[in-house]
Ligand code: SF4
């Protein structure tokens with residue numbers, strides 16, 4: 001089990017070690033609460049509930065989440081944003097529904113980081129392996145063939161892509 005829970009009065013803090021890449025956004029936001037040298041490393045008493053939730057929402061990978069006692073979900077922008085982190089994952093925010101190729105729900109979340117180095121052990125999420133496999137992102141220019149293309153046939157041979165249609169929403 002990779003998810004640990006920390007009770008904090010009006011909320012429960014959840015931390016998923018399989019998705020933490022140690023960006024340390026949480027540590028910078030609330031060093032009295034999030035201290036990786038301590039065990040437990042989350043000490044919710046060091047902040048009030050609003051501060052705690054705001055700091056958790058800064059976690060780009062979704063490794064840190066919270067559950068409110070009143071059941072209110074974490075707020076999310078309707079317009080999702082996707083940001084490629086140089087030499088790292090795609091950081092995604094918004095009302096997100098991640099599916100497997102079979103259409104099974106993997107996650108319904110507001111923040112997550114998707115692997116783009118191909119090395120993660122926790123697909124489709126980034127698990128920090130890009131750091132140890134020395135992934136280097138690049139911004140490729142379109143090939144000359146693509147720039148000349150006047151039809152899909154000029155781009156590539158036809159291919160079958162088994163894309164699930166929205167899954168069980
Ligand atoms: S990934 Fe999230 S939980 Fe892990 S160190 Fe970064 S901000 Fe904190």
Ligand code: FES
Pocket residue numbers: 088089090114115116117118119120121125126127128129130131
């Ligand atoms: S981009 Fe982080 S593990 Fe692949």
